[in-house]
Amino acid sequence: MQFLTALLLAAATTQAHYTFPKLVVNGKAEEKDWSVTRKTKNADTKQGIENPTVADIRCYQSANAGGISTVPAGATIHYISTQQVNHPGPTQYYLAKVPAGASATTWDGSGAVWFKISTTMPSVDKNKQMTWPGQNEYKTPNATIPAATPSGDYLLRVEHIALHMAMQANKAQFYLSCSQITVTGGGSGSPGPLAAFPGAYKSTDPGILVNLGSIQPSAYQPPGPAVWTG
Ligand SMILES: [Cu+2]
Numbered sequence: 001m002q003f004l005t006a007l008l009l010a011a012a013t014t015q016a017h018y019t020f021p022k023l024v025v026n027g028k029a030e031e032k033d034w035s036v037t038r039k040t041k042n043a044d045t046k047q048g049i050e051n052p053t054v055a056d057i058r059c060y061q062s063a064n065a066g067g068i069s070t071v072p073a074g075a076t077i078h079y080i081s082t083q084q085v086n087h088p089g090p091t092q093y094y095l096a097k098v099p100a101g102a103s104a105t106t107w108d109g110s111g112a113v114w115f116k117i118s119t120t121m122p123s124v125d126k127n128k129q130m131t132w133p134g135q136n137e138y139k140t141p142n143a144t145i146p147a148a149t150p151s152g153d154y155l156l157r158v159e160h161i162a163l164h165m166a167m168q169a170n171k172a173q174f175y176l177s178c179s180q181i182t183v184t185g186g187g188s189g190s191p192g193p194l195a196a197f198p199g200a201y202k203s204t205d206p207g208i209l210v211n212l213g214s215i216q217p218s219a220y221q222p223p224g225p226a227v228w229t230g
Contacts, residue, residue, distance in 0.1 A: 017046035020079035020140060020158050020177045025071050029080060030179075036069040037079075037179040038062075046083065048162060048173030052208060052223075058109055058197035059157065059178035068104050069179060071156075073186040074147040079140045079158050079177070087162035087173070088212060090222045091134055093118040093143045095191065098153035104180035109155045114200065115191040115228045118143035122217040130212045130220075134160075146230025148189030156181050157197075161223070167211035170203050193225040200224045 019040055021033035030036050034043070038061040042048070049056055071077065077093070085091075096113040098104050120141055125131040134141040140158055156179045165171035200223070201208060207223040 016083045017042075017048055017173070018081045018083040018085055018160075018175055019043055019046055020081055020175070022080040023069055023156070023179045024078050024080060024139070025069060026075050030069060034065060036065050036067040036181070037177050038065045040177050048175050050170045050173060052172070052174060052201035052203060053198045055198060057174060057176075057201065059155070060176055061178065064105055065180050066105070067180065068153065069181045070184055071145055071181045072184050073145055073149050073151070075145045076142050077145060077156070078142045081138050081140065084136055084138055085134055085140065085160055086136055087164045088122065088130055088132055088135060089161040089163040089172070090120045090122075090132055090207070090220075091140045092116060092120075092159045092161075092222060092224065094157040094159070094224075095145075095149065096155045096157070097150070097191070098155065102153075104153035104155060104182065107153075107155065109178065109197070112194045112196045112199070114157065114195050114197055115193065116225050117146055117228060119222040119227055121222070122220055124217055130217055145183060146189065146191075146228065148187035148230030149183050149191065150188065151183050151186035153180070153182050155179070161208070163210060163212055166209060169209055172208045187230065189228075189230045191228045191230075193228075195225045
């Protein structure tokens with residue numbers, strides 16, 4: 001009986017999807033879920049977004065967060081995941097600078113304001129399956145806030161794109177959230193290229209509509225603009 005229960009639990013776990021409710025900055029996690037990270041509409045269901053052109057592709061939020069996290073330029077960041085990130089696909093991070101006179105607690109992130117600071121590329125595991133950094137972990141891969149990022153308020157957007165069903169249109173799954181941050185000790189870089197959400201992705205982008213069984217890992221093209229490293 002105990003064995004059967006364990007099996008059923010395991011089955012439920014492999015079906016479960018995930019949210020990213022907690023930002024970690026230089027090893028220090030936000031105090032509780034959704035305190036500087038905006039609570040997402042799938043906080044309970046854990047459902048991903050399948051159409052990358054809908055408004056929810058920006059932050060998927062049900063509410064703004066109350067706080068703002070202080071993030072030194074050059075900091076290492078990642079997110080804690082509610083479940084194991086069990087699907088193949090890239091993790092990407094974006095920043096958008098809050099306009100002068102506005103605050104990260106209220107700004108909506110609209111317009112061509114988002115620049116990518118990190119993405120991940122696949123390799124092939126011992127079972128000849130394509131696999132990505134962070135796969136099967138309970139956290140997202142590390143990324144660095146570029147040292148040249150100008151100081152000020154930003155929205156930080158994390159995204160994991162699950163590609164196991166992506167050979168069909170609008171069957172890739174987007175798991176994401178946005179955090180409210182203030183970058184301190186920043187530089188004088190000019191981040192870009194800038195993109196809008198929605199707008200940055202089309203359902204037919206080669207990194208979104210893709211059969212992982214038919215491409216080499218090095219041929220995978222993460223969707224969205226080029227990475228700005230500062
Ligand atoms: Cu799934």
